[in-house]
Amino acid sequence: MAKTFLQTLSSKLLIDYEEDLSKTVIVLPNKRARVFLLDILRKEWTKTNFAPKIASIEELIQEISGIRSIDSIELLFEFYEVYLSMTEKGDQQSFDVFSGWAKIAIQDFNEIDRYLIEPSYIFSYLSDIESLKRWKLEHNDTTQLIDKHLAFWKKLPQYYEQFYTCLKEKRIGYQGLIYREAVQQLSRFSSDGSRYIFAGFNALNASEEKIMLHFVTNGFGHVYWDIDGYFLENVHHDAGLFIRRFKKNWKPYLGSNSFEWVFDHFSEEKNIKIIGTPKSIGQARIAGKFVQDLMENDHSLDKTALVLGDENLLLPVLNSLPREVNSLNITMGYPSKNNPAQLLIAKVIKLHVNALARNEHHYTLYYKEVLDVLNHPFIEPFGHFHELVQIINFNNFTFFSLETLFRLKKEVNFISEELFLLLFTRWDGLNVIEILEKLKGITIMLRDFLKSESEDERVSQAFVYSVYKMLNKMIVYQEKYQKMLSVKDIQATYKQIVDLAEVSFEGEPLTGLQIMGVLESRVLDFENVIITSVNEGKFPSGKSQQSFIPYDVKQEIGLPTYKEKDAIYSYHFYHLLFRAKNIFLLYNTDSEGIDAGEKSRFITQLEIEKLPKHHIQHLIYNAVLPDKPYEKIRIQKSDLALERLKEIATGKGFSPSSLTAYIRNPIQFYFQRVLGVRESDEVEENIAINTLGTIVHESLEQLYQPFIGKFLASEDVDSAVAKIDEVVLQKFKEVYKEGEIKKGKNYLAFEVAKRNVYNFLKLEQDRIRLGEAIKIVMLETELKGELIHPALPFPVKISGKVDRIELCNGKLRIVDYKTGRVEARNLKLKSFESMTEDLKNEKSIQLLCYALMYVQQFGFPEQEMEVGIISFKNLKSGFMPFTFEKETNITAEILEFFTEEIVILITQILNPELFFEEQSIS
DSSP, X not given: OOOOHHHHHHHHHHHHSSTTGGGEEEEESSSHHHHHHHHHHHHHOSSOOOOOEEEEHHXXXXXXXXXXXXXXXXXXXXXXXHHHHHSOGGGOOOHHHHHHHHHXXXXXXXXXXXXXXXXXXHHHHHHHHHHHHXXXXXXXXXXXXXXXXXXXXXXXXXXXXXXXXXXXXXXXXXXXXXXXXXXXXXXXXXXXTOEEEEESOOOOOHHHHHHHHHHHHTTSEEEEOOEEHHHHHOTTOGGGHHHHHHHHHTHHHHTTOOOOOEEOOTTSOEEEEEEEESSHHHHHHHHHHHHHHHHHTTOOGGGEEEEXXXXXXXXXXXXXXXXXXXXXXXXXXXXXXXXXXXHHHHHHHHHHHHHHHHOTTTTEEEHHHHHHHHTOTTTHHHHOOHHHHXXXXXXXXXXXXXXXXXXXXXTOSSOOHHHHHHHHSOSTTSOHHHHHHHHHHHHHHHHHHHHTSOGGGHHHHHHHHHHHHHHHXXXXXXXXXXXXXXXXXXXXXXXXXXXXXXXXXXXXXXXSEEEEOSGGGTTOOOSEEEEEOOBTTTSXXXXXXXXXXXXXXXXXXXXXXXXXXXXXXXXXXXXXXXXXXXXXEEEEOOOSSTTOOOBOHHHHHHHHTOOTTXXXXXXXXXXXXXXXXXXXXXXXOOHHXXXXXXXXXXXXXXXXXXXXXXXXXXXXXXXXXXXOOOOOOOOOSSOOHHHHHHHHHHHHHHHHGGGXXXXXXXXXXXXXXXXXHHHHHXXXXXXXXXXXXSSHHHHHHHHHHHHHHXXXXXXXXXXXXXXXXXXXXXXXXXXXXXXXXXXXXXXEEEEEEXXXXXXXXXXXXXXXXXXXXXXGGGGEESOOTTGGGOGGGHHHHHHHHHHHHHHHHHOOOSSOEEEEXXXXXXXXXXXXXXXXXXXXXXXHHHHHHHHHHHHHHHHHHHOTTSOEEXXXXX
16 A cells, blocks of 8 residues: 555654754644554654644634633533523514524534635625515505514624624634634734644635744745645646645745645556445445455455445444454534434433423323334333333333323333433423433443443444433523523423534554544545445535525535535545555445435546546445245244144144135234234224224124023113123223223214114114014024044034024024124035135135034024124124025034045145145135
8 A cells, every 4th residue: 555644644743853852843634643643653753752733723723812712512502691682572483483493593603703704795795685685565455474584684694793792702602703713813822932724725725824924935935735646736626626726825825935746646546346236234245345345355444444435324334344343433413313322312211201281280291102102222121121121012001190100110120210200200390400410310320231232232322421411511502591491492402412512432443453434534545445434415415504595695605505515425435445455345226215426427427538547347236136026934833833733633622713724824823823923012092993893892792691591582681781781881991991982083983882882772673673583592502512533633612602502493503793784695605625725715615514503502493593694884684594495594514524624624724744834815
């Protein structure tokens, strides 16, 4: 690999500045490069010497101005103080609303000051533009909204002046203010005999340019650029745009000083792989694979950088790195909005804010918000709340009081009491500082939990520590500004802090794999470079910055636009490639979607302007696709599975519904009946169809219980009708437990259940009036039978619960209730041959199973026997009997035909040669 820029700089220092190195100040674009430069100096020095002072450009400018930089959130609070002092009380906005436009305004103030634009000029310009937009409006045509909008533009310069003055008096400020003040203080700044070396810069704002020129023209400053001749001499290449401009514009000031340094590394031999793959996660996996390949080919990870064009890829990349990566350093700002620890605190705040809003006295909680907290990946492993979650799900709690949650907590063991209290203690009696301290207490507990875990939890620890710092800041801001007056203010302020904050990671900067963002790569050189998200909108970032200042105005007055920002990205991109030997460029091939975009222009430019020694390979990596879009599941019957089937067959027995489940889908039968896999309990916020069916069945059973063994009279049905409300409500509470039934969809379902029961009883009433003699024989009765047949390896039991058995006009009827719609044609059978192979016959199979079990248990009745269905969605059809060749009576011959068919089905289930095979159901 060619000598790096910092190595070249180190050599220059040792040759030209060795005697007075302690009086040399090296100014670099960022703080990160300081560690690398000191390490190189240490390795190259042969004797003991005082190290030079190394500062970032921001540190130098702060020193010149004498003003301390403060973070974005503190700036917002300071600006809010100014805003309140200048705004009538009736017109004052909340901090949350104010922050929406104030962040953009501060960004614009910053740019105006960094580029030394006259504030009064640009603000009057913007105000005039807004006025001109409405120049046709008469005074009477304006609205309050228009007036307020114009008033805002007139007030913006006043906000700027007052804000600037206020910060300056406190000796604090944003970057632009510090830069403007530094320029004004230049004449008073004493170099104390020190020499200043500015190294590795590219794009400079007007303030930086003026300050650097001041040092250079006064003889105590020198500039070393890091540019390749290929870009400097190509007037159309954006990577050299700014340095070409400085070379031309600074010539009168530099005099005989040569322009240093121009290198020739980009044209050297390079292996460039351009890889397109769908989705961001694909890039993360491929980046991990390339790291593995580099290690296997004996490339040092100390000379390898993994640059993330999209910082959101950090976690997928970390999870995709090979286990052999022993050391790495993460140097980038990871957005706080994606921090899982931050999301936990946001959920806790949301839970309490909404609980107070619903009912301040009862502190009403919503189950989803509670479960979001209890099941959070940072809480679930340490809180031991699994049993509590199960109780909430099983009992169908939707909205419940905080008191109820604490009562449920007492019913479970092995729970982290301290963590539970921090999460769920009421907030209504606490002040803002106390609430923030509670939230901070959660992060402290999580930190202690994570410390006891393995080294793999270091990233999680960084996430938690980041939130801890954010909450500490909020406490400091509240003590200083006292602008948070309620829990809603806490929520709004927290959201604003999250939007601006970043997660910092600790690591060893000089060893191992370097994972960094684009800006962190400035001045640094690596032999192996992997860059992800090389797509338009990510690399370069495109037209993404919000501003009150229009594009054409920015162009006219000399503020940077997205075009200049694209040129900055161009320099950063090509600088990563200057001295690299092995380059991997990854991009997303999806042109549509949330994180999609076209392939970056930088890749196209590399390919079109390909240099002779650049070996470019363009590959597309797609996920491995199966030959078939979907392959049905086939499971062979193992010895254990056959043993389990025998256990079912000779124990409780096959139920009619399990037999039809096998016909419908053998795989479903295998999972549910053989393996016993059940869906986990979840809260039914809205009543499910099967739950509603259970409620109707159980309500009818209770209403008819007093009439078992007697003929129904009209007054019996009337007495049942009178109890509908009471019984259905009781069954709802038993089945749906703590679920809410007094409002919303559940109230409608409750009314539907009552209507179903009422309509059924009305049907019964009509039958009695028409002269039918109805005697209830049995309700919800368990029937059992046994199949003994030469084709079966052993006697097989069948069992099931029938809803109702009655005598009607001298006929015995076995009745099955269905809450869904069933038509009479669904119960007609023309032939028994292969009846179990057709799913259309499932209801007939169930009915004949009931008939077969009844006969085996009680024998053939003296009366004629029918089996049929009453469908609640087709009550007008009344009792719909099973029909074979227009005959509704169940005879011994019919049961004999049916037995043969059901035996065939059961032999298939028990046959070890047949697989459980998935069926597609249309």
